[in-house]
Amino acid sequence: MQLTLLLSLCFSQMAMWWTSLLAVLLYLTHATPSCFGLRQPSRHSSFTNSLRVTRSVRASVQRLLLAYKEQLLGDKNFEDKRLVLESLPAVNFNYSTWVLIKDAERLCWDADGLRTFWVHLETQRHLLQREGSTARAGTTQRRGRGPRAHSDLCLSIQHIQMDLRDLLKQVNAQLTLLNSTKTDLAFPCSARAVPVRVTQSSSPTATSPPRRTPRSLWAQRQEGYVVLRDLNRFLFRLALDFNFLKANLPPQ
Numbered sequence: 642m643q644l645t646l647l648l649s650l651c652f653s654q655m656a657m658w659w660t661s662l663l664a665v666l667l668y669l670t671h672a673t674p675s676c677f678g679l680r681q682p683s684r685h686s687s688f689t690n691s692l693r694v695t696r697s698v699r700a701s702v703q704r705l706l707l708a709y710k711e712q713l714l715g716d717k718n719f720e721d722k723r724l725v726l727e728s729l730p731a732v733n734f735n736y737s738t739w740v741l742i743k744d745a746e747r748l749c750w751d752a753d754g755l756r757t758f759w760v761h762l763e764t765q766r767h768l769l770q771r772e773g774s775t776a777r778a779g780t781t782q783r784r785g786r787g788p789r790a791h792s793d794l795c796l797s798i799q800h801i802q803m804d805l806r807d808l809l810k811q812v813n814a815q816l817t818l819l820n821s822t823k824t825d826l827a828f829p830c831s832a833r834a835v836p837v838r839v840t841q842s843s844s845p846t847a848t849s850p851p852r853r854t855p856r857s858l859w860a861q862r863q864e865g866y867v868v869l870r871d872l873n874r875f876l877f878r879l880a881l882d883f884n885f886l887k888a889n890l891p892p893q
Contacts, residue, residue, distance in 0.1 A: 688887035691811045698804040699876035705797045706869040712790040713862045730754040732874035748816040755809040765865040766798045
């Protein structure tokens with residue numbers, strides 16, 4: 642009799658224990674991070690991080706632009722505002738129009754611009770590599786400091802491309818989050834036609850330079866200057882976009 646009672650008590654305690662364990666598991670399965678004092682990254686912190694990265698990348702572009710002008714154009718103070726590339730995103734904007742752009746639309750244009758500059762940098766990097774190979778083969782250059790300069794510039798361009806790719810991922814993540822809560826985007830970014838005259842693709846997955854019309858070495862170097870100059874301006878506007886988007890968020 643005592644043995645039967647003891648076994649009954651044991652089974653009763655085990656049933657209660659399993660019931661409690663099941664309840665805990667169910668709670669952990671459906672609980673949110675905030676239940677444990679953890680907070681998911683907010684859009685405020687996301688824009689703050691993107692702004693920090695953008696400023697860092699812009700500083701790198703400014704250093705590269707200075708080195709590019711000094712080593713390939715022969716003058717670190719070289720400036721020519723007449724030089725333009727129609728395939729690059731617009732870097733000048735009207736403030737009264739800029740503030741009226743919808744958030745999703747703004748992020749879409751930012752993503753398109755980052756993709757376009759990535760491809761142009763890819764093209765310039767391949768051109769510099771080709772020019773450096775020619776220099777190593779013994780071709781006399783009218784300007785520049787030899788193949789070592791080309792190698793250093795190519796490496797700097799590659800680092801900036803990696804930074805642009807990271808920025809693009811952040812913009813896409815912010816756009817995805819925004820589209821999950823709003824419906825003010827009339828059409829997806831992928832549906833946009835991004836004009837890229839000198840490239841075959843507007844995606845950061847391009848691995849080879851596009852076919853180009855033969856031009857002088859000086860003209861090619863001037864084009865590289867324009868790409869870096871306008872990228873510097875584009876990143877300035879991108880930083881303004883992140884600041885503007887962050888300021889328009891509801892308070893935490």
